[in-house]
Amino acid sequence: MRKLKHLLLLSATMLSLAAASCRNEAPVVQKTNSQEASTNEPSKETSTAKRLPTFSADSALLYIRQQCDFGARVPNTEAHEKCADYLKSKLTQFGAEVQMQKFEATAFDGTKIKGTNIIGSIYPEKGTRIALFSHWDSRPFSDQDDEKYFRTPVMGANDGASGVGVILELARLMQSQAPNVGVDIVFLDAEDCGNAHGDEESWCLGSQYWSLNTQLPKKPTYGILLDMVGGDNPFFGVDNTSAQYALNVVNKVWSVANSLGYSKYFLNRTTTQMIDDHVFINRDAKIPTIDILDFSPTRGFPQVWHTHNDTPENISKRTLEMVGNTLTNVIYRE
Ligand code: AHN
Ligand code: ZN
Numbered sequence: 001m002r003k004l005k006h007l008l009l010l011s012a013t014m015l016s017l018a019a020a021s022c023r024n025e026a027p028v029v030q031k032t033n034s035q036e037a038s039t040n041e042p043s044k045e046t047s048t049a050k051r052l053p054t055f056s057a058d059s060a061l062l063y064i065r066q067q068c069d070f071g072a073r074v075p076n077t078e079a080h081e082k083c084a085d086y087l088k089s090k091l092t093q094f095g096a097e098v099q100m101q102k103f104e105a106t107a108f109d110g111t112k113i114k115g116t117n118i119i120g121s122i123y124p125e126k127g128t129r130i131a132l133f134s135h136w137d138s139r140p141f142s143d144q145d146d147e148k149y150f151r152t153p154v155m156g157a158n159d160g161a162s163g164v165g166v167i168l169e170l171a172r173l174m175q176s177q178a179p180n181v182g183v184d185i186v187f188l189d190a191e192d193c194g195n196a197h198g199d200e201e202s203w204c205l206g207s208q209y210w211s212l213n214t215q216l217p218k219k220p221t222y223g224i225l226l227d228m229v230g231g232d233n234p235f236f237g238v239d240n241t242s243a244q245y246a247l248n249v250v251n252k253v254w255s256v257a258n259s260l261g262y263s264k265y266f267l268n269r270t271t272t273q274m275i276d277d278h279v280f281i282n283r284d285a286k287i288p289t290i291d292i293l294d295f296s297p298t299r300g301f302p303q304v305w306h307t308h309n310d311t312p313e314n315i316s317k318r319t320l321e322m323v324g325n326t327l328t329n330v331i332y333r334e
Pocket of ligand 2: 139
C-alpha cells in the first residue's frame, strides 16, 4: 500500500532479452575478512584466458560503513562535506583523476543546496569508456516511516552508500588489474531531496546539473546507475527508461547476471516509469544508461526505504557480491 502510491504502475510484462544462458555457475569465491581486501596477486595462469579480479563484498561493506560513519550525508551538513572529502580521497587512492563539480540548486521547499558531483576517471587515456553512476547524498527526511521520524534524515546505507560502496570496490580492482576499457565514475549529489508528492524535477538535482554540464573528454559508450543495491532478496527489474534508451545494455548486464546464476534476482521483467538519475542522464547527457534498482511491482521499494532502518546492519553482503560480480564480469568482458 505505502510506497506505491506515487508511482505509475504498469503491468509487468516479459521482455525478450537476448539469449540469456542459465548455467548457474558458482560465483567467484570471496574472502571472508571484514577488512578492505588486499591487492589481488597478479594471475599466475599461463593460459590466454584472462582471470577476473575478485570482487570483495567485505571491502564494499567497509566503504558503506565508512560513509555512514560520517552520519547522514544531507546536503549543507558537516557529514556531507566530510564524506565528499572521503570520496575524493578514495578515488584518488585508487588512481582515478578526480574532479569536484560544484553546483547550486534550490530544493522544492526553497532550501538553497550547495552540491558536489564527484567524478573519477580511471585510465583516462583509454579511448573506449563506460560510466558508472550512483548518488551519494542521503534524504533529509524519513517520510516513509512513522510520523515521529519524518524529520529524521535517512542514513542511506542502502539508499546512497551501497551503490557508492560497490563502485569504490570496482575502482580498487581496476587499479590492480586494468580492464580494456576506461571507466568514468560519477557520484551524483542531491538525488534524494525530492518531493514525494510533487514534480519529478525536484529529484536528482546533481544529475540534472551534471547531464547539462558534463566535462568528460570522451563520451562513455554506455552507463550503469546503481541505486539501492544492498538490500536482502532484491528485485532488479527493468524500468521503462532503461528499456527505452538502453535495451542493449540491459540485455548485456542481465545475461551476465544470468550466466552467474542470479536470474532469481535479475528479472527479465519491466517494472514501471521510475524517476531516477538515469532519466536525466539519458535525456540530457545522451549516454544510454540503465538503472540497477531494487523495486518490485508487488512490494515496491525495499522495506527500509526512506526510514530510520536504512542502516549498515540491514545491508546484505550476498546482494553486494551479486551486483559486484555481475559488474566485474561486464567490465572485464569489454
Ligand atoms: C522516487 O521515489 C520518485 N524515485 C525513486 C528514486 C529514488 C529515491 N532512489 C532513491 N531514492
Ligand atoms: Zn531515496
